[in-house]
Structures are given as C-alpha cells and as structure tokens.
Amino acid sequence: MSIRNPKQALFEQFAAVAKGLGNPQRLELIEQLAQGPRTVEALAAKLSLPVANVSQHLQAMRRAGLVTSERDGKFVRYQLADASVLAAFAAIRSVAERHSAEVERVVRGYFDRRDDMEPVSREELNALISEGLVTVIDVRPADEFALGHLPGALNVPLSQLEERLSDLQPDREIVAYCRGPWCVMSFEAVALLRKRGFQARRVEDGLPEWRAAGLPVETPL
Template sequence: MSDHVSDDGFPELRIYTELGRVGKALASPVRLRLLDILEEGERTVEDLAATAGFGLKNTSSQLQILRAAQLVANRRDGVRIHYRIASSQVSALLGTFARFAADNVSAVRAEIDAYFVDHRDLIPVTATDLATMLDDDSVLIVDVRDREEFERGHIPGAISVPQDQIRELLDAQPADARIIAYCQGPYCLASPNAARTLVEADRDATVVEGGLTAWIRSGGALSTS
C-alpha cells in the first residue's frame, strides 16, 4: 500500500512529510545501534564500523541517512570524517523513544526480558541515583569496557576494569564495597556478566540501568582523567 497522499485539502502535508523523514531515519536497527554508540562521543567512520560490527560501506551509507535527517553531524580531518550526535536534543529523543518502547510495546518488552533473562535478580541503579553516589567512598563505580573506550570518556570517579579482568576486584578492593558496574549501552551484557561474577563471589554488586548511554542521556558529564 502506498503512503502517498495528495495535498488537496491537506495543507499540513509537507510538514508531516518532513516529520516522516525523521521517523524513517530511525526505522533501522543498524542506524539505532550507530546512534547509541555515537552517544559516547565522536568517532571516525572506520572506528564506528569496527565497534558496531558493521561493514565500512554500510556504516557510511547509514550515516548519510542520519546526517540528512540532522540526527548526526560530522567534520573532516584530513582524509578522515568524524561523526557525532547532532545535539543533546537528539539524545533526549532517543532516550524517550527507547523508554516508550520498553514501557508500552509488549514485543519490545518481551525481547528485553528474554535478552536479560539470566540477570533478572540484579536490581539496577538508575543514572539519576548514581549521580548521588559519586562522592560515596563505600561505592566503587567500575567501567568494564575496553581501556581505550574508558579513556575516551567515562563516568567521573569510575575505575577501568575490563570484563575479562573483573576477578581482580576480589583481591584489590574491600570486601564490603558496593560495586556498581556499567558498560556501553542499554543492551550491553558486559556489565551484567561482570556483576554476576562478583555476586557469585559474595560481593555486593549491581549495574547501571542503561549503561553509559543512560548516564549521558540523563545529562551526566564524562571525565577523561
């Protein structure tokens, strides 16, 4: 069925057409994934393709669609092109979109529940709650992403412990510390897996709901030191 509509008696058609272009730009799992990654910060096309696991040509073409919808912006540095989220309003839109879908669309909720089925007993900390804990010496915030990603930007006060090194915390940190782990985005399993390892070793551990993406969407600042 065609979605073409005559503008006879419908003077607002052009407005709705342009709104529809933005909706179409978001109507792709590949593009949504790229946007989630770009919320961490600016990346080259090559870096973004490698991180997302998509081909370079596909990543580049999807970015062009997002740029046409003004969801991302770019800059050229020599032969390389760097992309970033166009504005904080884009982050707010993505956060609202994801929350609406998770809270109101049963198919989305079912997929999320199935994806995190092995971690249902973890009670996550929201980004808002985490902001009140940054100065709490009894709380240890752990970034389980790769060190390169950590150095690109992380939650203030967090320490870098990649997921495959998480057992090092068992000897390096006080046994009564509350450990809150996070990884890249809302559907990243690295931090739940890390928290599971710590819980099984009788440590008080949980995760940041939505990961670093949720922190950024809440307005949280990033540190590079």
C-alpha cells in the same frame, strides 16, 4: 515531484527523521555515537559491518538531521546532531519497552532475579560516589572509556572482568555501568560478580544519560 501542501511537507520531514531511526544498525550507530564522536572506520569495526555500508547509513542519518560530520585530517568524524536525538531514541525505546513482548522476554532473561537486580539511580549513585562508599566500574571497552567516564570509575571491560577480579576490593559494594539502559554488558558483569561473591549492582542507565543529566564526567585531555 508531486504537489504537497505545507502540512504534508512537514509530516514528510518528521517521517524522514523516524525513517533514519528505523533500522537496527543505525540505532546501534547512534548508541555508539552517544558515547562520543567516532570515525566511519571505528564504527564499522565496532559493528563488524563493511565500511561502505556504515558510510551509507551515516549519510542517510545526516540527511535526516540525526548526525553531523566534520573532516579531521584523513578521517571524517561523525557525532550526534544534538541531545534531541538521544531523547528521540529514548522515546522509541520506551514505546518498545511498553508494548513489545519480545523486548520484555529478552530483558527478563537478564532480570530473572529481578529483586536482586534492582538498579542504582543516577542520583543515588552520585551521592554514593561523593561519599566514596562504592567502587564504580565501567565495563565498556577501553576506547570508549578513554573518551569519557564517570568520576573515579575503574575501567574493567567485561571481557577482562574475570581475570581482574583481584583488582576489586571484596568488602566494598561494586556498581557497574556501560552504554545505556539496554546495554547488556552491565547485566552480565553484575551476574558474574555476584557469582564470585561480590556485592554488586548496576546503574539504571549509562554514560550518555549521565552526561545528559548534567552530572560530572571525567574527560581526559
């Protein structure tokens, strides 16, 4: 171990946190954990990765101070260490958004008709919900919905949207949301709904941001 001055030690700590974020799988884990605490097994299933691999990533993230774990019966439940982790993720995302032509290209694929895809802001949606003017659908899988969702939201996982169109009132505007600003499910949901003649928009970000902003969340149990 080499001799380090305090400043170098400090920067090594910072770098360790950044390294913890420096892997696409780990970022996906963070996106999942932003929805709520998860077991290793559940995360491995979500990402379609070997359990041991996920376990190692989670331990690396725990060493970096990004997540915490606690035993719950025969499971170990991981969760984000605190809100600053999501803030760091958002900051990273922001840098990528501004400077990556690749990101731009991918996003533009969904935003082709950008004018039509103008998102609803959190504040605007909160007002619309209070006045009962819109149908809010949560297009995430049912397990994520069960752990918390927007007040009054209807869970229609993207995979089932097509079959469940009849559950939706055709004369009300529909607002769709999913995991976060880069979650593509809400883009696809809005695209599908419009193709079927619905008036639909997406929320500018997802449940984690909504929760972080202190807006009301329905959490069963």
